[in-house]
Amino acid sequence: MRRLNIKALPVAMAAALLLPGGTTAIADTVVKHTGPLKWETNEGEFKLQVGGRIMADAAFYDEDNVDLDGENGTEFRRARLFVAGTMYHDWDWKAQYDFAGNEAEIKDAYIRYTGMDLARITLGQFKQPFGLEELTSSKYITFMERAMATNAFSTSRRIGLGASGAGDNWTWAASVYGREEGDDTDGDEGYGAGARLTWAPWNEKTRVLHVGGSAAWEDPNDNNVRFRARPESHITSTRMVDTGNFPDPDTFAKYGLEAATVFGPFSLQGEYMMVQAQDDTSGVSDPDFEGGYVYGSWFITGESRNYKNGKFGRVSPKNPVGKGGIGAWELAVRYSTIDLDDGDFKGGEEDNYTIGLNWYVNKYVRFMANYVITDTDPTSSRLQDDDGKPKDDELNVFQLRAQIDF
Numbered sequence: 145m146r147r148l149n150i151k152a153l154p155v156a157m158a159a160a161l162l163l164p165g166g167t168t169a170i171a172d173t174v175v176k177h178t179g180p181l182k183w184e185t186n187e188g189e190f191k192l193q194v195g196g197r198i199m200a201d202a203a204f205y206d207e208d209n210v211d212l213d214g215e216n217g218t219e220f221r222r223a224r225l226f227v228a229g230t231m232y233h234d235w236d237w238k239a240q241y242d243f244a245g246n247e248a249e250i251k252d253a254y255i256r257y258t259g260m261d262l263a264r265i266t267l268g269q270f271k272q273p274f275g276l277e278e279l280t281s282s283k284y285i286t287f288m289e290r291a292m293a294t295n296a297f298s299t300s301r302r303i304g305l306g307a308s309g310a311g312d313n314w315t316w317a318a319s320v321y322g323r324e325e326g327d328d329t330d331g332d333e334g335y336g337a338g339a340r341l342t343w344a345p346w347n348e349k350t351r352v353l354h355v356g357g358s359a360a361w362e363d364p365n366d367n368n369v370r371f372r373a374r375p376e377s378h379i380t381s382t383r384m385v386d387t388g389n390f391p392d393p394d395t396f397a398k399y400g401l402e403a404a405t406v407f408g409p410f411s412l413q414g415e416y417m418m419v420q421a422q423d424d425t426s427g428v429s430d431p432d433f434e435g436g437y438v439y440g441s442w443f444i445t446g447e448s449r450n451y452k453n454g455k456f457g458r459v460s461p462k463n464p465v466g467k468g469g470i471g472a473w474e475l476a477v478r479y480s481t482i483d484l485d486d487g488d489f490k491g492g493e494e495d496n497y498t499i500g501l502n503w504y505v506n507k508y509v510r511f512m513a514n515y516v517i518t519d520t521d522p523t524s525s526r527l528q529d530d531d532g533k534p535k536d537d538e539l540n541v542f543q544l545r546a547q548i549d550f
Contacts, residue, residue, distance in 0.1 A: 234259035273317035273340035293435030331366025429487030439478035
């Protein structure tokens with residue numbers, strides 16, 4: 145292998161940016177353009193990728209009793225840019241920011257060592273190992289929003305140290321973590337640990353069976369604990385199920401079971417999650433909360449969902465628009481439920497039914513339409529009437545999304 149001239153690397157990268165493909169050679173540094181906004185040098189010793197996603201949403205609400213905070217309207221759900229790469233073959237890195245809402249927020253920021261066969265080691269802020277839907281990128285999820293239980297219970301991004309590995313039909317991951325970047329703390333930072341295992345006894349291109357489980361334990365220390373969820377629509381900030389802050393939170397444990405299958409154009413997916421929480425307030429019972437979802441999808445045009453390493457990925461239309469085709473069309477139906485009522489905690493219950501239609505114009509452009517029907521029993525005090533009775537509500541949501549990633 146040729147010795148890399150580090151000083152020439154920025155010049156070579158800049159030259160490669162101006163070329164549609166092929167290679168650029170400067171001072172013994174060879175830069176190859178390997179794909180859309182992807183480059184590598186000297187047989188992959190150094191790699192660079194620039195990318196992002198834009199998701200523009202519109203939502204229309206029809207509610208009976210509950211006054212929503214933020215009604216019919218539009219928003220940029222996500223507006224992200226990232227830079228990722230590899231240094232000296234074994235060191236991966238990524239920095240991703242979200243600019244939605246006119247604010248810059250760190251999403252992913254980590255370094256990862258990949259030089260061992262047994263495991264990859266990740267340090268920084270990244271998604272912790274809990275749940276199938278949460279770990280599937282928002283670019284590839286079937287519905288516009290993840291299910292209520294996923295939003296309420298999944299760990300998502302935290303600053304931590306993790307290890308992971310994968311084989312042909314199995315994956316494992318474990319981590320220890322603290323808070324998410326940007327979260328305010330009331331005292332000492334909390335901490336936790338989590339793990340996830342998956343197995344796919346069938347793992348073929350159009351035929352998959354996936355099962356898995358996750359568990360996590362957290363000590364919030366001096367910080368608040370609260371479980372809540374939007375009605376699977378993001379433009380409104382109203383949560384009709386909400387435990388409120390625990391009076392004196394102690395540790396809590398989370399468990400998740402997941403399963404999915406793909407048979408050609410048809411797929412099924414579901415998860416069940418449970419939280420066992422502890423509160424040190426005298427006379428207050430320790431609550432258990434639960435929730436889950438199940439959904440099915442059908443690609444009318446014959447495509448299949450793409451599965452790899454314990455999660456789902458990009459769908460590639462067989463006949464994309466612009467190349468003589470109509471793209472890929474997917475019809476999906478989901479039922480989701482969450483129960484935040486237990487003992488002294490009255491966070492409410494909610495059942496949602498969603499019909500979704502997705503049009504994949506090509507690999508990188510997608511349009512989505514979701515119709516969500518909610519049936520709620522919001523027993524939290526904020527959503528009670530003047531007599532202290534809950535405002536049961538049936539909320540109807542129609543929402544649209546235009547999405548592109550690169």
